[in-house]
Amino acid sequence: MTKVLEWSKLSTNLLDMMEDPYSEDRQLxxxxxxxxxxxxxxxxxxxxxxxxxxxQEIRTTFILPMFAALGWDTGxxxxxxxxxxxxxxxxxxxxxxxDYSFILNERRRFxxxxxxxxxxxxSSAHSAFQLRRYAWSLDLSISILTDFEExxxxxxxxxxxxxxxxARSRLLYLRYDQYAERWKEIENLFSRxxxxxxxxxxYIRSIPDKKGTKRVDAALLDDISKWRNDLAINIAENNKTxxxxxxxxxxAGDNR
Numbered sequence: 001m002t003k004v005l006e007w008s009k010l011s012t013n014l015l016d017m018m019e020d021p022y023s024e025d026r027q028l029x030x031x032x033x034x035x036x037x038x039x040x041x042x043x044x045x046x047x048x049x050x051x052x053x054x055x056q057e058i059r060t061t062f063i064l065p066m067f068a069a070l071g072w073d074t075g076x077x078x079x080x081x082x083x084x085x086x087x088x089x090x091x092x093x094x095x096x097x098x099d100y101s102f103i104l105n106e107r108r109r110f111x112x113x114x115x116x117x118x119x120x121x122x123s124s125a126h127s128a129f130q131l132r133r134y135a136w137s138l139d140l141s142i143s144i145l146t147d148f149e150e151x152x153x154x155x156x157x158x159x160x161x162x163x164x165x166x167a168r169s170r171l172l173y174l175r176y177d178q179y180a181e182r183w184k185e186i187e188n189l190f191s192r193x194x195x196x197x198x199x200x201x202x203y204i205r206s207i208p209d210k211k212g213t214k215r216v217d218a219a220l221l222d223d224i225s226k227w228r229n230d231l232a233i234n235i236a237e238n239n240k241t242x243x244x245x246x247x248x249x250x251x252a253g254d255n256r
Contacts, residue, residue, distance in 0.1 A: 030183035033069045037062055041148055041176055049117045049149070059085075059099070059114050062148035067112070071192035072102065082192075091137040098134045102195070109195050111135055111143040121150035122173065125166045128152070132160035132169060141204045142171070144190075149176050151186075155207065171207070 041062065047053055064074040064083075073079045082104065086097040100112040113131040115121060127145055135143040135156035145152045153172040160169075174182055189199050 030180040031069050033065060034179055034183060037065060037148070038176055038179055045117075045149075051116075051118055053116060053118070055114055055116050058116060058148055063100075063112065063114050063146065066148070067100075067102075067190075070187060070190055073192075089134075089138065091134060096134065098131075104192070104196055108138065108140065109200060110140055110190075113143070113145050115145070115147040117147040117149040119147060121145055121147055121152055121166075123166050125164060128154065128166045128168070128170070129160050129162055129164060132156050132158075132164075136160055142200050150174070151176075151179070153189075155204070157204075171203075 041048060048058070067083065068074045073082045076082070082102070084101040084103060086099060087101045088095050088097055089101075090096075098111040099114045102109050102112065111131065111134050113127070113134070115124070115127055119127060121127060131143050131145045132154055135141075135154070136159055139157075141155070141157050143154055143156050145154065151172075151174040152170055155169045155171050158169050174186075179186065188194055189203060191199075
């Protein structure tokens, strides 16, 4: 099992592990559809983890039905544009397409990024960086990385870096055989009704340690300040008639 952040100890409900993943007690915690999805994946796991299975198949067979069970209108039958697939978004001056954007009251709430089960979500630093980059750039507090076999929830208000490990900022990690027993936990956080009633904001407030958290605009100002300082040092080193303080003033647009 992965080593997740200490946050998860305070912000998740730890239920007793049971030997039989499909026991009656565990099934009572989850809708019939979720039990069916778990059993389907388990029965055909060798195929789903092979290179023959593609991401789109995982999306349509497992991910959309899973979120439909959480009350989201994945088929656009009741609400228009509640779940947007590959919505084109400008992220760091590049047009990118997160797999799913979940939107309520014209406000984007979280992303879900889907991978093939042949990719190890638990250890994939690249996949975690991709998701966190999307969410951080658009100021989303939480987003999900999943291939159905694994389900990772990330805190996304901390700026991501390419060399971050996959476990960095991970709040919750589950495997598919835990969904039934942990369903109430998933439902209380990510169901449509829960999100509408502020579950994500409440979850973030429950996290005790958010040091280093900065909004995108604040982080950008930090970057600009650092660039100015580096430029000033470079100007001063290459022009001995200008002091470092004077160079800093010039870089800031002050011509005194």
